Amino acid sequence: MRIIASLKIAARALRRNKMRSLLTMLGVIIGVGAVIGAVSLTSGATKQVEDQVSNLGENVITVFSGNFTTGGMRGGWGSAPTLTLEDTAAIRLLPNVVAISPEVRDRAQVLANGLNWNTQILGESPDYPQIRNWDIASGSMFSDQDVKTLAKSAVIGRTVADQLFPNENCVGQTIRIRNLPFQIVGVLASKGFNLFGQDQDDVVIVPYSSHMHRITTRTFVNSIQVQAANDKVISVVQQEITDLLLARHRSKEQDFTVRSQLELMQTVTATSRAMGFLLAGVAAVSLVVGGIGIMNIMLVSVTERTREIGIRMAVGARAADILVQFLIEAVTLSAIGGAIGIAGGVGFSQLVAYFKDMPTVTPVFWIIVAVVSSAVIGIVSGFYPAWKASQLDPIEALRYE
């Protein structure tokens, strides 16, 4: 028999018992809907974290002074006086290091334009925007020359620009940091909040040399940002930095920590993978439950329609025709259930995203999984009832009351 004809028969049979069809589909609808909804929301969250991680820059390795794993360093990460500009210069010479910036941090009140603002003052090298993958919106980054001459040049973040120079082009203007006038040479593009919820645009960046000699009087840097040539060499470079610094510091204990963005990314990926397995488990259980519901109703339907089966056989339907008819009915049930589930799941996650201000992403992969598994559920749960129907004896089926 032709598929179109079978589909028509199936559609009519399902329409005849609308409420029952809907209730039968409910298992699949809820199963698929819950999984798609949950996947959309967790994928959205994962995507957000991933974005923020890559927001840190590309192939970035950070060397912190102090050690995360041993005691004795009570000042917090980056506060122990162990990393120097000489360390930075040595790391710069390693192969596969394409950019480097020693980082010094401080907070200070910044004045300009009759306004003032408390913000973070970073000392960095001119490589910094490249390492952080951070565009300059207007003006430019200060230069190596500025570093050499301890220039009073500054690049400011969007937030600082908005606070001190509302509705004004600030490049070329002067700000005062600890009473020293710095000329603004550039404004950074907005980068938003980081993983920890801090406003990354609330920053003033000056040459590290100016920072260490003019704003503060430091001989040590808080951390060193290193950019590796590509993601494949990250761990190699990480190891080389560790070896190099161990040799240079000649200390018994490792007094620095080398972390890469890759590690952070791996943690995120591992978390989302675990989440994926959990969801797949939930999906499997709910789809099995949905499948049992379909099988149950199909068995009832075959019994109720015994006479119809007899009539069809009497006019020449083969066993295979009957099998296909009921199989298509079961698959139609589960496919419609799956489609409603997908739509419901996507709709639900969009609603949550809208009201709770959470990101949501529905991965195509999971939609395919939902479609395929609802089709499989239909075939598997419909097969036994359909087979039973096809094996009926036409005479007995015709006699059935």
Place this chain on the structure above:
Amino acid sequence: MPINTVIKLDAIEKTYHTGEVDVHAVRGISLEIRAGEFVAIMGSSGSGKSTLMNMIGALDRPTGGHYWLDGIDVSTLDRDTLADVRNEKIGFVFQGFNLLSRTSALENVEMPMLYNRHRIPSHEQRARAVNALELVGLGTRADHHPNQLSGGQQQRVAIARALVNKPALLLADEPTGNLDSQTSIEIMGVFQKLNDQGITIVMVTHELDVARFTKRMVILRDGKILTDEAVQNRSVAEKELQALRAEQQAVKLAS
């Protein structure tokens, strides 16, 4: 075998093995029916009429003997081929009409064409179904569902369904069993008209009145043929209907 033999039964037997005792429902029936015949199979309840019809209709296989339908030895065919034989060569009419409920008359009539081995385009299916309905006088009721039709009309739909695949043989098991006498005569009129057009009909009935519309009467007893003879004083549906109407008129006038 003569070319125009539609049915040839040779010592057909059917034994049911249920429970402790075997039931010999049909015990050695030999029968030949030619194209254009109109045969009534008669007999008391339990004499094996339905069992024989089911075998003639390729719904069931004999446990002994041979059966040739249109020259094919049906007694040896497998399930699927039997289904194809039913589809192509046989039209069935049942006592209980056996229409699909909540399905229009037209779709009921189209149904057998869904199972044709050769694909029939849907416009041709429609045309043939409409034709068959017109043939039984129901051309204007194509959209009606069985529950919107009288018993006689439902049986006409069933006849149209039986005819739609242009079968070699029309089989009817007690087609008037659920109908009043006037409607029964009308249905017999349809059968006579079809038979006049050359369609071979075999019909089971236990009513002599109904059997008298046919041309040949085969009477069974205990699974065997008791008598097999031509119908004398054959009833003609049109005349019987006229007589019936006249009678009804007379009753009305008298009261």
